[in-house]
Amino acid sequence: xxxxxxxxxxxxxxxxxxxxxxxxxxxxxxxxxxxxxxxxxxxxxxxxxxxxxxxxxxxxxxxxxxxxxxxxxxxxxxxxxxxxxxxxxxxxxxxxxxxxxxxxxxxxxxxxxxxxxxxxxxxxxxxxxxxxxxxxxxxxxxxxxxxxxxxxxxxxxxxxxxxxxxxxxxxxxxxxxxxxxxxxxxxxxxxxxxxxxxxxxxxxxxxxxxxxxxxxxxxxxxxxxxxxxxxxxxxxxxxxxxxxxxxxxxxxxxxxxxxxxxxxxxxxxxxxxxx
Numbered sequence: 001x002x003x004x005x006x007x008x009x010x011x012x013x014x015x016x017x018x019x020x021x022x023x024x025x026x027x028x029x030x031x032x033x034x035x036x037x038x039x040x041x042x043x044x045x046x047x048x049x050x051x052x053x054x055x056x057x058x059x060x061x062x063x064x065x066x067x068x069x070x071x072x073x074x075x076x077x078x079x080x081x082x083x084x085x086x087x088x089x090x091x092x093x094x095x096x097x098x099x100x101x102x103x104x105x106x107x108x109x110x111x112x113x114x115x116x117x118x119x120x121x122x123x124x125x126x127x128x129x130x131x132x133x134x135x136x137x138x139x140x141x142x143x144x145x146x147x148x149x150x151x152x153x154x155x156x157x158x159x160x161x162x163x164x165x166x167x168x169x170x171x172x173x174x175x176x177x178x179x180x181x182x183x184x185x186x187x188x189x190x191x192x193x194x195x196x197x198x199x200x201x202x203x204x205x206x207x208x209x210x211x212x213x214x215x216x217x218x219x220x221x222x223x224x225x226x227x228x229x230x231x232x233x234x235x236x237x238x239x240x241x242x243x244x245x246x247x248x249x250x251x252x253x254x255x256x257x258x259x260x261x262x263x264x265x266x267x268x269x270x271x272x273x274x275x
Contacts (some may be wrong), residue, residue, distance in 0.1 A: 013038060014046045021056055024157045024181065024220075026064040026191035027134040031221055062191075062223070065155050079109045085214040085238040088142065092236050092259040093177060093212050099122045101174040104202045105133050107158035107195060108179035110212055112136055119143060121151045127171060129198060146171075153194065160194040168201040175205030179213055182220035183245075186252040188213075188231050189222035196224045203227060212236040218245045229254040 017036060021027060028243065033043045047063055056063050088115035097118070102125040105111040111128070115136035118124055122142025126135055129148040137143050152165030177185045178199055180188040188211065190196050203209055203226075211232040218241070229235055230253040237246060239260050249256045 010046070013042075015051060017043070017046055018050060018055055019065070021063055021065050022155075025189060026062055026223075028221060029058070029061055029063050030222075032063060043063060059089070079112060081109075082214050082216060083113075085216075085240065086110045086113045088238050088259045089212045089214060089236055090117060092257065093210060094118070094121065096210065096234070098183065099123055101125070102126065102127070103172045103175045103177060104168070104171070104174075104205060105130060106176075106178035106202055107153075107156045108212075110179050110214075111177070114177065121124075125173075127168075127173060129164055129168075131159075132159045151194075153192075158195070158198075160198050164198055166202050168198065168205055171205050173206050175208050175210055175245055176202045177210045177212065178202060179211065180217065180226055181221070182222040183217050183229065184212055184221060186248055186254070188226040188229060190224055190226050191222040193224050196226050199226050203231065208233045210234055210236065212239040215241040215245070218242075228252060 013036060017032065020032060020035060029043065029047070033040045036043055047056060048057055051058055055139045055184060056065060086109065087108055092112055094117040099121055100123060104127040106128070107130045109132065111130055112132045115126070115133045118126060118137065118138045119142060122140070123144070124142065125144040125146065126133070126137055127146040127148060129150070134147045137145050148159055148164045148167045150159040150167075151161035152158075153160050165178065180190050180199070190199065209232045211229065211234075213235070215238055229249050232254065235249055235254050235256045237257060237258055241258060246256050246258065248249065
């Protein structure tokens with residue numbers, strides 16, 4: 001590597017690259033090149049420099065956040081991304097929840113926004129593997145809280161692994177409420193295989209399934225499939241989601257509700273979920 005100090009433009013670009021990788025946790029380098037708007041050679045040169053600093057790790061066409069110093073920042077960064085859209089979607093999903101239900105919430109940062117609204121729907125039982133959701137609800141009146149433990153995944157601020165899977169497989173809830181990193185041709189995708197297994201276990205534990213995604217998820221790509229959108233009882237999208245993207249989902253048979261125009265899309269299912 002050259003010993004020359006990077007220019008202001010290089011520093012800005014590398015800061016942007018770092019923030020993008022932090023936000024996604026893991027992403028395709030080709031997608032990063034497209035998003036940054038620089039040449040592939042330039043981005044690869046930037047990644048080599050960032051990797052030498054211990055900030056990212058490259059592997060077979062993908063780049064991931066690699067420094068423990070970035071982990072908390074990554075979670076906090078994702079929490080602040082598209083905050084208005086997350087609040088809008090969380091409000092819409094909250095309308096679907098009834099007192100007495102048992103819910104499972106995944107690692108999505110939108111779940112933190114939803115968690116802030118849940119005491120208004122109490123009493124509820126909330127199961128989660130996300131430390132952020134747990135932190136919002138710990139001690140909340142009327143909330144029976146179950147934290148699924150296991151191997152801690154720092155960039156997601158959530159728990160994964162065999163212990164978490166075993167716990168989820170032994171639970172039955174009324175609603176599974178989750179998001180994903182990308183929705184491609186009606187398939188929900190996520191970049192990290194361990195978390196995909198957790199999400200699938202959550203879906204299997206629930207009588208009703210709710211997907212909530214903002215409009216940016218339709219422009220992203222992620223490596224691993226979680227489920228087709230029609231496997232969810234309802235898909236909640238934000239007000240900026242295009243009619244074309246909504247039509248793709250509906251063509252697959254998904255029931256789609258746009259935030260701001262959500263009615264009772266999920267029937268009441270008080271009490272325990274599937275036996």
